[in-house]
Amino acid sequence: MSVAENLKSETAETILSVNNIEVIYNHVILVLKGVSLTVPKGGIVALLGANGAGKTTTLRAVSNLLRGERGEVTKGNIIFNDDEIQDLTPNELVRRGCIQVMEGRHCFGHLSIEENLMTGAYTRKDGAAAVRDHLDLVYQYFPRLKERRKSQAGYTSGGEQQMCAIGRALMSKPSMILLDEPSMGLAPQLVEEIFEIVRDLNQKENVSFLLAEQNTNIALKYATYGYILESGRIVMDGDAKELRENEDVKEFYLGTGGEGRKSFKDVKHYRRRKRWLA
Amino acid sequence: MELLKQIFIEPFETMYALPDLLLQTLWEGFVSGTLYSLIALGFVLIFKASGVFNFAQGIMVVFAALCLVGIHALGVPAYLALILTLGVMALLAMSVVQFVMKPLVNQPDIILFMSTIGITFILIAGGQIIFGGEPKAMITEELGLPTGSSVLEVSGGIVIFQHIDIAAAIIAAILIAGLALFFNKTKIGRALRAVADDHQAALSVGISLEQIWVVVWFAAGVVALTAGILWAAKSDVSFALQVIALKALPVLVLGGFTSIPGAIIGGLIIGFGEKLFDLYWGVPLLGGGTESWFAFIIALLFLLYRPEGLFGEKLIERI
Numbered sequence: 001m002s003v004a005e006n007l008k009s010e011t012a013e014t015i016l017s018v019n020n021i022e023v024i025y026n027h028v029i030l031v032l033k034g035v036s037l038t039v040p041k042g043g044i045v046a047l048l049g050a051n052g053a054g055k056t057t058t059l060r061a062v063s064n065l066l067r068g069e070r071g072e073v074t075k076g077n078i079i080f081n082d083d084e085i086q087d088l089t090p091n092e093l094v095r096r097g098c099i100q101v102m103e104g105r106h107c108f109g110h111l112s113i114e115e116n117l118m119t120g121a122y123t124r125k126d127g128a129a130a131v132r133d134h135l136d137l138v139y140q141y142f143p144r145l146k147e148r149r150k151s152q153a154g155y156t157s158g159g160e161q162q163m164c165a166i167g168r169a170l171m172s173k174p175s176m177i178l179l180d181e182p183s184m185g186l187a188p189q190l191v192e193e194i195f196e197i198v199r200d201l202n203q204k205e206n207v208s209f210l211l212a213e214q215n216t217n218i219a220l221k222y223a224t225y226g227y228i229l230e231s232g233r234i235v236m237d238g239d240a241k242e243l244r245e246n247e248d249v250k251e252f253y254l255g256t257g258g259e260g261r262k263s264f265k266d267v268k269h270y271r272r273r274k275r276w277l278a
Numbered sequence: 279m280e281l282l283k284q285i286f287i288e289p290f291e292t293m294y295a296l297p298d299l300l301l302q303t304l305w306e307g308f309v310s311g312t313l314y315s316l317i318a319l320g321f322v323l324i325f326k327a328s329g330v331f332n333f334a335q336g337i338m339v340v341f342a343a344l345c346l347v348g349i350h351a352l353g354v355p356a357y358l359a360l361i362l363t364l365g366v367m368a369l370l371a372m373s374v375v376q377f378v379m380k381p382l383v384n385q386p387d388i389i390l391f392m393s394t395i396g397i398t399f400i401l402i403a404g405g406q407i408i409f410g411g412e413p414k415a416m417i418t419e420e421l422g423l424p425t426g427s428s429v430l431e432v433s434g435g436i437v438i439f440q441h442i443d444i445a446a447a448i449i450a451a452i453l454i455a456g457l458a459l460f461f462n463k464t465k466i467g468r469a470l471r472a473v474a475d476d477h478q479a480a481l482s483v484g485i486s487l488e489q490i491w492v493v494v495w496f497a498a499g500v501v502a503l504t505a506g507i508l509w510a511a512k513s514d515v516s517f518a519l520q521v522i523a524l525k526a527l528p529v530l531v532l533g534g535f536t537s538i539p540g541a542i543i544g545g546l547i548i549g550f551g552e553k554l555f556d557l558y559w560g561v562p563l564l565g566g567g568t569e570s571w572f573a574f575i576i577a578l579l580f581l582l583y584r585p586e587g588l589f590g591e592k593l594i595e596r597i
Contacts, residue, residue, distance in 0.1 A: 065482055070384060094484025106479035108472045119472045122465065123484040168483055 014079075015041045015176050015208045016062065016098070021076035021086075023054075023061050025069065031057045033232040034076070037210075039176070044202050044209040046219040046240065048253060049229035055212035056103055058229070059178045062210070063100035064090045080176070095123045097175035103184060103212075105161040107168075109154030113145050116153050116164050120171030131171070138167045141197055159190040166194070170201070177201075179211040183218060191215065195222045216253035220244045228253070289558035298435025303553050309443040311549020312450040316505040317522065318529040318541035319454070320498040325535050326474040327494040328379065328487075330390045334397040336523020338499060341401045342367060343506030343515045347417060348409040356420035367499030375491045383487075402517065413516035416507060418442065423511060446508040453504055454542060457497065461538075466493055474536070528577035534587030544588065548573045 016039040023032040032054050039045045047055050060066045061073050064086070078086045080098050093099075099120075108116050117138060121131045139146040142163045148156055153164055162182055169177050179198070183191040199222055201207045213219035220226055220240045228236040228249070236243070243249050293300045317339060324332040345366050349359040378393050418425060424441035431437075461467040466489075473480040473490050481487060509519060525548070533544025552572040560568030580587065 063482065065478065068384060068478055068481060089486070090481050091484045091486040099484065100482045102479060102482050106476050106482070108475040108479065110475050111468070111471055115468055115471075118465070119468055119480070119485065120483050122469050172484060 013040050014038050015043075015081060016210065017079045018058070018062060019076050019079070021058075021061055021078065022074050023057050023066065023071055024074050025071040031071070031232055032061065035229070035232070035234055036076075037227050037234065037237070039208055039210050040225075042202065042206055042208055043225060044198065044211065044223045046216075046223035046226040047210060047212045047229060048214075048216050048219060048226055050214070052231075053229040054232045055229055056180055057232075059100055059180050059210065059212055061086075063098065063178050064088060064093055065100060065102075091123060094172050094174075097173070098178070099169045099172050099174045099176075100178040101165045101169045101180060101182070103180035105158070105165045107153040107156075107161045107164050109152065111153055112150050113153055113156065113160070113164055114149040117145070117167050117171050120168035123172055134171060134173065138170050141170070141201065142167050158185050159187070159194070162186060162190075162194055163197075166197070170205075170207075174207060176208045176210070179209055181212060181214065183213060183215040191218055198222060216249070284563060285559065288562070292558060296435060298432040298437050299557075301430075301432055302437045303557050304550065305437065305439065305443070307550035307553035308546065309446060309549070310553070311546035312447050313505055313509055313522070313545075314525050314529050314548055315542045315545025316450055316453070316501055316508070317526040318533065318545050319457075319538065320501040320505070321526055321530055322533075322535065322538055322541045323457075323494050323498045323501070326538075327470055328390075328473075328491055329387060329477075330379075330394060331387070331535075332498065333391065333394040334401060335498065335502065335526065336520040337398045337401045337405075338367075338370075338502035339506040339509070339523060340515070340517055340519045341370075341405050341506075342499060342503035343416065343510045343519070344405050344409045344414070346503070346507065347414045347510075347515050350417050350420065351414075356417055356422075359417075360421065363503060364500065367503060368496050371492050371495035371499055374495050375488055379491050380488060402520075405517070411517065413514040413518075416510035416515055418511040421507065423507075440512075442508075442511050446511075449504060449508065453501065457501075458538075460497075466490070470494065525573055528573035530587070531577040531580050531585075532587055534589045537587070537589035540587055540589035548576065551576060 018035060018037050020034045020036050021032055022030065022034055024030050035054065035058055037045070037047070037058075047058060049055050057066070057071065060069065060071070062078055062080075062085075066072060073086050077084050080093070080096065083096075085093060085096075085098070088096075090100075108119065111119070114135075117135060118131070121134070124131060139149075144160060145163055145167055148160060153161060156164070166177070166179070166182070182194050182198070186194070195218055198209060198211070202209060209223075211219060211223065220243055223240045226237065226240050226243045227234050228243070236246075236249070238246070244254075317335065320335045320338070321332060324330055324335070342363060346359055346363040349362050350356055354362065374397060378397065379390075382390055382393055423445050427438050427440045429436050429438055461471060469480065469485045470490055470493065472483075472485060473487065477487065480490075506515070506519070509522060513519070526545075529541060529544040529548050531544075532547060533540025533542070552569045555572050556566065556568045560566050560572070
């Protein structure tokens, strides 16, 4: 197999690849300093890191929602299904099958749950009947939403709103969902429930996921691959299983490991010697 | 003591003694109230969907009416002229979005507000160049609007209902019902409410803000055209009409900048309020002429004690 063919077969299996992008806010604030990552078709990839590491910015760069925050991608490119997408509008991107579920859910509070879901179908052109069928499918995944379909979204619980946000994204018939902090502010049991649904969607509907999470533990449980971001750079990546067993990840993100630590002083000491920052 | 009696007792005695006068005043209040509501509605539509306080709404009323009369003056039949005017309003909506909203998106609200003042001047100048500045008569009869009046006898007195006023109230009601239906039952209407709720999220699900803006600016144009026809049918089409748009400001303060029911109820309250106040308190106590400022005093009181209005969200600081 020649090099070119080899490349081609590789891109055929990749749904999204982000190549060395740099993002600047307000023309001065450099937030992403060269981030690269790939999401295989049908994969669940986790983007991990602390507050302010650049997870949300990365997702927004892909979904092209940066402009609303006065940010722009100044270097690198983003390929979705073999096309460069960094200059497309979010509208066009959703039409092509890539949609973001924003951090903090962002349901339309004054609209009912069902209306919220229907807004997700805004870009679809395949007719009302198909949209109706799809709505039933979404209700199958989220039976709770069906019970509350007439309620104003603003008055539903956090978990229901998160489901509503994911369901709304599903209504656009996406091949890829960018999921930002689905666990935020939810009870552990609910988080589990939502991730189970994500896995279901991934397996049955063949939707690829790129998910940004602070909850490293659960994210690595459901993801197949993970990237760790720190101050705008990818500092580590690997199979989810590998990352789960990595000593540094355990220490810094999972809160386990780091045996032999006697006092808080040792922790600090260890942090300073953190390998991958050197 | 005498003053208190004049304030608290005599007006009500007059109301009781002359019910026909009261009824006539209420009717007039209702009619001007519906028109204030219509104008305020135009503001609310645009403010909700784009956070822009559209200073040009008043001149849009005049411009739409001018277009209609001007096109008709060229020999075009009235209904065709109406349709063509709608086309002009659609064109206006698209140009505003293309040349003002799109380049200025994400700029501070005050910049967008200033740009709508710019639009105002462009429309004034454009209107004068194309159609001339002199007042024109509205083509009321050609449009099939009634012109007569009916008289109702009430306990010895009479109340006069101008047919054009009745038509105005009905048309305003139909327009409002139509808009409500559009917002609640159609895909674009749903998207519009979504944008009003959370425009970032709307963007993220693939709703095109530009499309929505064109729709709301066009809707505001239709509302402006309706208000222009109905108002000008009672006077003339002239640039002086744009000052009635200033009356929409107190209506907005009263009803809240983001509430459509608020605009309607606020308009009616101001309409009833200013007519009643003028007749029963203004004339005997202050020598009349209170209609021009009554609404603004109400607005001032609201700004002092309930700045978000009757139905609004606390958003007024965004202007």
